[in-house]
Amino acid sequence: MRRMKAAAVAATMAGALTLAACSGSSSGNASEEPDTSGGDAPNELTFMFRGGEYDKLAYEQAIASFEEETGASVTMIITDADQYATKLQAAIAGNKVPDVFYIEPGRMQGYVYANVLADLTSYVEQDVLDNIWDFGVEAYRFDKETGQARTGPLYGLPKDVGPFGFGYNTVMFEKMGIEAPDPDVPLTFDEFVDIAKQLTTDTDGDGELDQWGTGLNVQWNSQAFVWGAGGDWISEDQKTVTVDDPAFAEALQWFADLQLVEQVTPSVEPAQTLDTYQRWMAGEIGFFPVAPWDIATYNAVAEENPDTFGYDVIPYPVANAGDETATWLGSLGIAVAETSKNKDLAAQLAVYLSTDLEAQKILAENKVQIPNIKDYAFGEWIETDAPAAGWPANTEEFLQIADEYGRALPGTWTYAPEWYDEFWVGIDQVLTGQMTAADYAAQVQPNMQSKLDLAWSNAEQAKAQG
Template sequence: MRKSRLASGMVAALVLAGTAACSAGSSTDDDGKLTFMFRGGEDEKAAYQEAIDRFSADTGVEVEVIVTDADQYATKLQAAISGNNVPDVFYIEQASLQSYVTSGVLLDITDLVAESGVDLENIWEYGVDSYRYDGRLQGTPDGALYGLPKDVGPFALGYNKTMLEEEGIDLPDQDEPLTWDEWLDIMEQVTKDTNGDGKIDQWGTGLNVQWNLQALAWSNGADWTNADKTEVTVDTPEMAEALQYIADMTTVEEVTPSSEQQATLDTYQRWMEGELAFFPVGPWDVSTYNELDFEYDLIPYPAGATGEPATWIGSLGIGVSATTAMPEEATELVTYLSADATAQQTLVDAGIQVPNLKDMAAEWAAEEDVQPANRQEFLDIVEDYGRPMPAAVTYGAAWYDEMWTNIQPVLDGKQTAAEYLAEVQPRMQQLLDESNMQAEQAAAANETE
């Protein structure tokens, strides 16, 4: 995965746990100007500046933009929070929401959004609910609203259409998911030495276990926790089967580049070079992938024992500082960036996201002569079979990160998936227990302020 919607939020969520009351006494000068802090590449920066300039022209509210690179955002936002200089409006990661709420950093904008007249029914339910929190669980429909979605990021599966056609392989059905066996059969057919030098140079896929196990595990009936996020449930046969399937792709079936080959050129680059038949595609990839020398499209993820596809959806939110001197104007900026049709069109035209608005998204998906042709797959993930990442809706991510710390022996074929999961589950459980305790302590501390 090239652009994580989660990683910086994981860091911020843990750091904020130790600064629960830090921003409680801070204030923002009422100088008639809003500050908006966000992160992004050049395309995103330009699109947001265009949208914000239009907002200022329409409302008369001046907005000072503070923009950082993606890998610096969490650190710089935390510095602003610790220095009692919280921006009026800023990007929030799903994984940081609970920490921001219990630390008194985010404003409850439920009433202000209702008064704004924004039609929440026309915004993806997943996007809106991602920024709801009822004090115990995140994502509940009846939770208070602490932000609106900047975007939703469905993590789809792409395939190299040109390669499959050249190999004489029938293109996958865009509505009916392949079984794992059917998928493996296609990958075995395309994995070969294409130039006769005795070395494999074309493969089925090249998956990163940290970003791709979710799809296989969920479709096989496995999950990371129980429903109320109190019990780690990775030590099950269903999870072991999914993890072993990924490991065997390299060590047994050999339909992916080996670790040595990946060290020479990673699988993202090999996909870009046209060497892989299947690879994940997010909306943030489309503008880059559309410049590739081959044609690609989207399909549902292959389904495990449940017979149903699964994958994850990332998201970024936009929230308001609890200490802003301009809560109405700040919330107006949030609703404009998230739900105004003109602003959304500016961001969509930049090729950086799926439309937040359902009616706009339906028209976008139906456009002809575009790539990927099956844009509808992105919307199916958002509406139907996508889920939040396991740590996106918990207080901190240390418990989840532990899953990947010592997983390499499994991927190298030196340890079975079942053995590893039995070992890691107690460590993950301990960290989840600590995380939930920290959440309770932070909430109690904030209530006494």
């Protein structure tokens, strides 16, 4: 009966995927789906993950070493990043769960309630955990009883942590004769606007602005400013939407006013697209986000255009002097299937992939991520390996974000992020000045709250049903 149900679910999922992919059926690049089932023989494992060529390279080497050490035979299944979550869910529903696979913290709860993920607590030594970023470990803890994330048994280990840093164009600052921001002390909002105003100028004298202070995508940058002003999207217990808090509205309005009032960004509409990313690399924007996955690209641009582009990392601005800077920190984890026939070996592989020094070196050297292992990151890497590989001067800021002040994006610790997505639906009305941030926040809060309540009720349901 269980088999029948699994077959039915798999067929339904396949139908849903086909339905979703139908409009793309003429693309002519359909390929055979790999078998994601876990290994049968005592030494066989499957590892399903997503990523670019460097992830593959790093893990191929790590897995080769693991196979040599343990005699295991690991089959790697790599998928496109945008299809990974859907394929994993289909594999789970079809009872073809890989032994080891990537998992996002934000999607973990449903999997834990459905008993898909193995509890790894007893498989990982405490000293190993102590040497990984706390955020990266906590992100994969979940307490089924209370429904609280970041506490309880461990259901995964971090593949990486991704600090979303802030940066500035060093060449532009030098040319304009503006003092470089302090790498350790965050600018205040007022200082930030002052500098941004100085940077916003017509450099070629044709009567049109061609250089701007900043240009930030609201969906990825407003968190740092809202948090830096003491606001948040959700309460600490993850049960109340707090966007109607005055501090929140004030910070969001300040963010919108960078264009509406201060006019230090190119324009409202381009700021919502990736346009400012291009302008930043073209040397037309002063302040812009810098994250580890951008480093390789930024370095190439800096090398090609040293007269217009150079960059370094600084902390995100804060509302008032002395406030704590903030930004978000992402993570991707490695989990083990509860149904794996070789759970011990699979757990061993998960630990190996998360903490293997050679794999971490390859990923860091190729500027895919900062290392996972704290003593390496704060020691050899920051002192010699990172500078040698071309990481920016203040790379240490990334480590501080990972170690001290990085927070998860809102929605990560709730059962589903629908309530958080709701916030962005009409955000353009604030950015274009059609609504004030306070009015918008007051209008959207009840909808967000009802979706958050639904997420909690669905979590309860998932807990009850298993």
